[in-house]
Amino acid sequence: MQLGLDYELRRNVIMSLTGGYESDRFFGQVRKDHVVTSEANLKYLLNRFAAISTFYRYTIRDSDIPAFSFDKHQVGINVTAQF
Secondary structure, eight states, X not given: OEEEEEEEEETTEEEEEEXXXXXXXXXXXXXXXXXXXXXXXXXXXXXXXXXXXXXXXXXXXXXXXXXXXXXXXXXXXXXXXXX
């Protein structure tokens, strides 16, 4: 399940917030995981064909098997061209 919200700060600047939850089961194993994600994205539209954006994503995976549980922080920059 995922829920997102976009807000146009200016005509060419868009802020996006997203949150998600998933439950994973592994066939043939007793393992069951719960994953929660959240993401913030800021996009600048250069023109009608190009955009640049930056994002921060946080993921929590909680597993029945402790070796597979983790927290992850990601930061990135995207450049997009569309025709």
